[in-house]
Amino acid sequence: MKVCRRETFNSAHRLFNPDWSDEKNFEVFGKCSNPNFHGHNYVLETWVEGDIDLETGYVIDLKYLKDLIRNEICERFDHRNLNLDCEEFHSLKPSAENIAVVIWNILRKHLDNRYQLSVRLWETENNSVSYSGL
Numbered sequence: 039m040k041v042c043r044r045e046t047f048n049s050a051h052r053l054f055n056p057d058w059s060d061e062k063n064f065e066v067f068g069k070c071s072n073p074n075f076h077g078h079n080y081v082l083e084t085w086v087e088g089d090i091d092l093e094t095g096y097v098i099d100l101k102y103l104k105d106l107i108r109n110e111i112c113e114r115f116d117h118r119n120l121n122l123d124c125e126e127f128h129s130l131k132p133s134a135e136n137i138a139v140v141i142w143n144i145l146r147k148h149l150d151n152r153y154q155l156s157v158r159l160w161e162t163e164n165n166s167v168s169y170s171g172l
């Protein structure tokens with residue numbers, strides 16, 4: 039059984055490779071390499087898979103999951119510049135892929151081993167990535 043909590047956060051980022059020229063960065067990353075950054079309204083789906091607990095009827099208490107995501111992820115990244123404000127991305131490009139891996143690693147530490155965890159991060163209405171630890 040899988041359950042999901044949806045949370046949102048707004049962050050700025052810039053995708054660029056310092057080893058490349060401005061032209062090559064623009065060619066590869068387009069507007070995402072704009073030197074003055076740009077923002078996204080990220081939508082984070084946190085999926086937890088496990089057995090239904092006989093005593094509660096829950097897989098996991100979604101209130102616990104909500105508080106965990108808000109405290110550990112939203113507090114950390116909401117209204118931040120990922121490149122400049124967040125040490126997680128000082129040497130890691132803040133692409134949706136890398137953000138999802140960072141989020142998964144943080145949440146994984148707080149979840150009991152009996153749960154499988156997977157995160158889906160929507161960067162735009164049409165583009166999302168998913169990470170399950172593999």
Ligand code: NI
Pocket residue numbers: 051070076078
């Ligand atoms: Ni972007």
